[in-house]
Amino acid sequence: MSKKWLDSDQEIDRIQNSNNYISVELGIITVDPTEIIGLSRKLEENDLIYLRNKIINMGWKDINPRGISLVLRPEGGYVVGSGGNHRAIISNELGIKEITAEVIAYIDKSKMTDEEKEHIRLEExxxxxxxxxxRQYKGDEKRYRLIEEIAALEFALEEYKKGIYYRT
Structure with a gap:
């Protein structure tokens, strides 16, 4: 029996539009492919055939786990974000037990303290x-220092949100 796939875009929009959650990047984690329940686009049959044959002949290799972008829904189950639709299908079809993927999850705002929400708001x-x-700097050193500062702040914010996620 063929698996019924949800539409990832509809699922992600539903979660984000509810305004009840804050997204958090969990990074690269191990996932059970049977928990992937949504796809983000129409599949190319030729790509499926190629990937299926490659895995059958060479085995499953997680060469680029960032190429599989998954979103973990608050109620459970992953949907494909921006890449990995074909691998989601094939890993399910071939009974692959685990894969690695880049995962984004959601923190339920009702489980956060007011201080945590305020800290995130201020950092954002x-x-x-x-x-x-x-925007006012064109290729000079000040611009590059600002880029580095932004990257450091974004990293620290994601780490802060991960702490909240794993606590709740």
Missing amino acids: EKISELNRSI
Whole structure:
């Protein structure tokens, strides 16, 4: 029996439009492919045939786990974000037990403290302000320092959100 796949875009829009969650990048983690329940686009049959034959002949190799982008829904189950549709289908079809993928999840705002929400809001505001100010610099050292500062703030914010996610 063929698996019924959800539409990833509809699922992601539903979660984001509810305004009940904050996204968090979990990074590269191990996932059970049977828990992938949504695809983000129409599949190319030739790509499926090629990938299926390659895996049958050479085995499953997670050469580029960032190429499989998954979103973990708050109620469970993953949907494909921006890449990995064919690998999701084939790993299910061939009974692959685990794969590695880049995963984004959601934190339920109702499980966060007001202080945590405020900290995230302030950090996002700071990042936005730096992004706006960067436009005035064209290729000089100040621009590159701002880019580095933004990257450091974004990394720290994601680490902060991960701490909340794993606590809740």
